[in-house]
Amino acid sequence: MKKAILHVLGGFLLLGTVSCSQQPIGQKTTTLPESFTISREKLLDKIKGGWAGQTIGCTYGGPTEFKYNGTMIQEYVPIPWRDGYMRWWYENSPGLYDDVYMDLTFVDVFDRLGLDAPVDSFAMAFASAGYMLWHANQAARYNILQGIMPPASGHWLNNPHADDLDYQIEADYSGLMSPGMPNSASEISDKIGHIMNYGDGWYGGVYVGAMYSLAFISDDIGFIVTEALKTIPEQSRYYQCMQDVIRWHAEFPDDWKRTWFECEKKWSEDIGCPDGVFVPFNIDAVINSAYILIGLLYGDGDFFKTMDIATRCGQDSDCNPASAAGILGTVLGYSRIPEYWMGNLKDVEDMNFAYTDISLTRTYEMSFKQALQMVERNGGTVGDEDVTIACQAPVPVRLEKGFEGLYPVGRIHVNREVADVGKVVLDGTGIVFKGRVRAADEEYVARVEMYMDGELVETANLPAASRTRRHDLFWKYQIPKGKHIFTFKWLNPVAGASVRFNEALVYSDSPLQVVHP
Incomplete structure (x- = not known):
């Protein structure tokens, strides 16, 4: 079924079509297998789907970023999409893709120095890059350039933005290179995520990475979000908010706005970020992760619906749909993302992201290579046609809490x-x-x-x-x-x-x- 959508761009109304239904993404999953065999072709297709979904979601939400703070974007507000739209962003406002080229900083270090690259290599690549940064990332860059290296660079005593969502929006790579191995993704995030974050800010990246990881071996969104949450300590504020979202979705399965409203009442308070206290602006990882989760749970496996709901939750409404669409893109695979969205993506796949010499096409290859290496390192096997993953039951990372008692x-x-x-x-x-x-x-x-x-x-x-x-x-x-x-x-x-x-x-x-x- 196609749904007619009116888009507004540059003062003109544009009529497009969006697929609002697609093939169901599969049967319900209730248990995690000990091992999982997938063809090399399908593994690559899922990795490509993750990167494609992230880039499409970032583009879709781009015009709305931080324009709706503490309020949702109502359905009557059109969000543009037209032929050549992604190319326009690439050429005219490439900074939109900061969450993607930040990921690529880390992917590139792994590509050049291998899986055992030291944290200082990631830190210096990040700190010396030519792109602009904000919040926890910028505070960490300053720290590193002043000789305060990770994990101290991301610790809340040295970084007032430690609970912000910076690593959350950059952690996609960790799950995409760790198919079916959420604990391996967490180990990567322990090293790199503490460059810029601590506590709830770090948990945002751990959770996103775990959801990507599990998206390779399950197409049940409910299972993915629940199982991935086992990587987060139950005592944390972050865990409790995500658990609430999952519970509210069960209570109000047809009303994402009710769950959004419950989140606002209980979890929208920002404590750490100096730019988000006493004002509607909220870049805290907890509430923005909740919006990712709302998009995934209420999206029902539909690419547009998932991305649109995550966007309409507001606040960081380009990065949140990027994460939601990236996770679902991994579930679906590149080949099953509706062509309506893929046309624009294919137009830019061979173009380098700003501040890099890396295109999406090259990203697919690097990420696939790293995933194969991670599978072998963690007890799996890589054959000429198939890959067998030794699946990991998620375990919680350590408990951290920043700004305690403040x-x-x-x-x-x-x-x-x-x-x-x-x-x-x-x-x-x-x-x-x-x-x-x-x-x-x-x-x-x-x-x-x-x-x-x-x-x-x-x-x-x-x-x-x-x-x-x-x-x-x-x-x-x-x-x-x-x-x-x-x-x-x-x-x-x-x-x-x-x-x-x-x-x-x-x-x-x-x-x-x-x-x-």
Whole structure:
């Protein structure tokens, strides 16, 4: 059955068709087999389907990214798709595919240095790449360039964005190179995911990788999402949210908006990310993973429906449908993704992603090669025609919790240059100072000291260049509760440069209690 869809692009209405039904994706799965045999041809088809689905999903959600924060995108809002659409993004706004070319940074290191490549090689490739970064990724890049290597680069004490979704949107490769082996995907993510994340932020990537891994051996979405969740510690906030989504789907099987609403009520609170506290913006891994899960569960195995629902949940609404469509694309395989979506993909398969010399066509080959190596390394066999996978029953990774005991209680509006900041008085247990360094000379690096109660806390290098900037100027957690005075000293001021403090985010050890008389 075809469903007519009106698309809006550049002020014009476009009439297209979207397949809203397709061949059922298979029978229900209830147990994980000890081994699983798949033809080399089908294994490659599934790997290609994962990368294709991710790229299509990213494109589909692209125009909506962070335009709907804390609200869903209603069905009457058209999302464009037309012939040549992916090529347009490739040529005019290639930064849309940051979650894909970030994956490829790690795929390329494995290709060049092998499965045992050290974490420092991944960290330096990531930190020295030419692309722009944000949030946990940018904080990690800064840390690495300052000599703070993983896992310290992603730890919440060194990275205020540690719970953000950065590794979640970059972890696809780990599952695609670990077919049927979710624990192997977790081991990869332990090494690479801690470059930029910790705790819930890391769990987002572990879970996504496990779902991709299990998508090779099962076509039952309910089984995939439930079994993959066994890689996450039950005590974690992340696990509890995903478990809620699965439960709400069972309670409200025909109403994805009800499950979305229940998520908003219970799980939309952001604590760590300084850009997502006290505002609707939420880049936390927990809520955005919930949106991936809503798309998968309510999508019923339909490629468009899965991608569309994950997009319409809002927030990071290009990366979330990318993950959902990538996981389902792995289930279906490249050959079973509807041609309506594949036409645009085939138009760009041989084009390199921005900041890389890697195309999708080359990605398929590298990822397939790595998957065969991982199968053999983990007890499977690779024949001329078939591959036998020694399947892994998922086990939970270790428990991590960032920002424990911290509660946002207020903001201090500083809005001054560093020389005019004077004294900032904190009454709490933690503080993050937001701001920006600007200079006529982009190579300029401001050196600024932060003092707490007259004692030097840190001397920070603050680059003016956007690519190497410190995402937040200063922060300090685990402060003894009470009043503390923060002051700053600019050690190397130059003409044409400024160090601007915008605001300070204040934490305490208990939630804010507002009592009106």
